[in-house]
Amino acid sequence: MPVSNGSATSFKVSLDEGLILECGTHIAPLDIAYCAYGTLSSARDNVILVCHALTGDQYVAETHPVTGKPGWWSRTVGPGKAIDTDRFYVICVNVLGGCLGSSGPKSLRESGELWGTDFPPVTIRDMVSAQSKLLDHLGIGRLFAAIGGSMGGMQVLQWVASFPERVGAAMPIATAPFHSAQNIAFNEVSRQAICGDPDWHGGRYWEKGIVPAKGLAVARMMAHITYLSEEALTQKFGRRTRRDTVSSPAGATTGNSLFGEIFEVESYLRHQGSSFVRRFDANSYLTITRALDYFDLSADYDGDLSAPFRGCSTRFCIISFTSDWLFPTSQSRLLARALNKAGVNVSFVEIESDRGHDAFLLDEPDLERTMRGFINGAAEQAGLGGHNAS
Structure with missing residues (x-):
């Protein structure tokens, strides 16, 4: 042993x-x-x-x-x-x-x-x-x-x-x-983001040598918001902005910033999403969130x-x-x-x-x-x- x-x-x-x-x-x-x-x-x-x-x-x-x-x-x-x-x-x-x-x-x-x-x-x-x-x-x-x-x-x-x-x-x-109806709803939005990614391929994305990075990153961003309080987000980011030099989790700029700036909280969430994609599997995310939802x-x-x-x-x-x-x-x-x-x-x-x-x-x-x-x-x-x- x-x-x-x-x-x-x-x-x-x-x-x-x-x-x-x-x-x-x-x-x-x-x-x-x-x-x-x-x-x-x-x-x-x-x-x-x-x-x-x-x-x-x-x-x-x-x-x-x-x-x-x-x-x-x-x-x-x-x-x-x-x-x-x-x-x-x-x-x-x-x-x-x-x-x-x-x-x-x-x-x-x-x-x-x-x-x-x-x-x-x-x-x-x-x-x-x-x-x-x-x-x-x-x-x-x-x-x-x-x-x-x-x-x-x-x-x-x-x-x-x-x-x-x-x-x-x-x-x-x-x-x-037990998992509340609200939490189940948050999880479903995250799952739909993953399954709606063009690189999802019915969950067999590995056969194409890719991962549904956009959807998985959005799922992580969505979940991460629920982990924080409004006060914590306000204290940490407020309405501060920065130059839009940060790419989206899938590697492409969003193209919707105003005057070349984005909010710091946006940059933070993009970072959370992109780092998550490198360490977690999309199918595991679906499997585990379902386990959470059915817990009672x-x-x-x-x-x-x-x-x-x-x-x-x-x-x-x-x-x-x-x-x-x-x-x-x-x-x-x-x-x-x-x-x-x-x-x-x-x-x-x-x-x-x-x-x-x-x-x-x-x-x-x-x-x-x-x-x-x-x-x-x-x-x-x-x-x-x-x-x-x-």
Whole structure:
């Protein structure tokens, strides 16, 4: 079994038994790519699973191999940080349906061809089931904690609903127990942008040696607006303009600037779109956004959100942000009330922030203090040594 010695290590395993998805399709073998940080204790009781968001990946705390940028949560995961790799063995898995090593549309099927648009629909529950198979493969029976934001928070919730006996503590951040109609609508606009790209070719764009760059970039631009608050956009860009020297994500100038200038926020969004195209697969984007849309923890319980958590001994800390309009605090309160109704040990923290949904990825001192406090308390309850008070 691969075990990190304290530095980041990337792995990929292929499980011959595969996984039967909720839709009934059997994916075999099942490929799972992940990164691990820290050292696994002899009792295997210090494991924290970090679950990534929609456009994240397993490179949570190390230089990304495609972009060359720091890991998406490197400010939070590492030695002496809120998720302390000096104390815990931290695992982050590329989700099922992703495009950086785990089984997904870019994977080869038995015929030797890429799955592409033929890759079956997956759910958040399928993603969690794949992660549980990885833990089985690694000989890890129980998680000290599962932590994640946005879609990662949905995975945390599904972990407890599916495997309550395997999760000691859970921290869902900036998330919800189901995807709202508004969020589904945003995702559909993004999907239509991709499918409407002339280079889409029915989802078999790789056969032409191209990608639907324009559509995928617009999808990213659309999503990125929802990650920020109006106040954050105003503070960062206002109505400032700059010379129109920036190309559109597909490489052609837009040709509609006034007096040779564009707004700085336009330039920012173009940059977000063009950089995203270089690291993410369009078919994976469609697959994962669909999984988000169909997520609803109460769907199998006649709308009773407390039902999946009855009898659960997992300790919860739910975190939301005041300016998050993508996953507003009202949805976190709904979840907290359901957990209380189920008799679960739950704390809820709403953090004042003007940064919108992306606040969980940024430097937010109150978030760090909350995470440290919860993790230390859960570790003390679990009888794990050490204390991270910095």
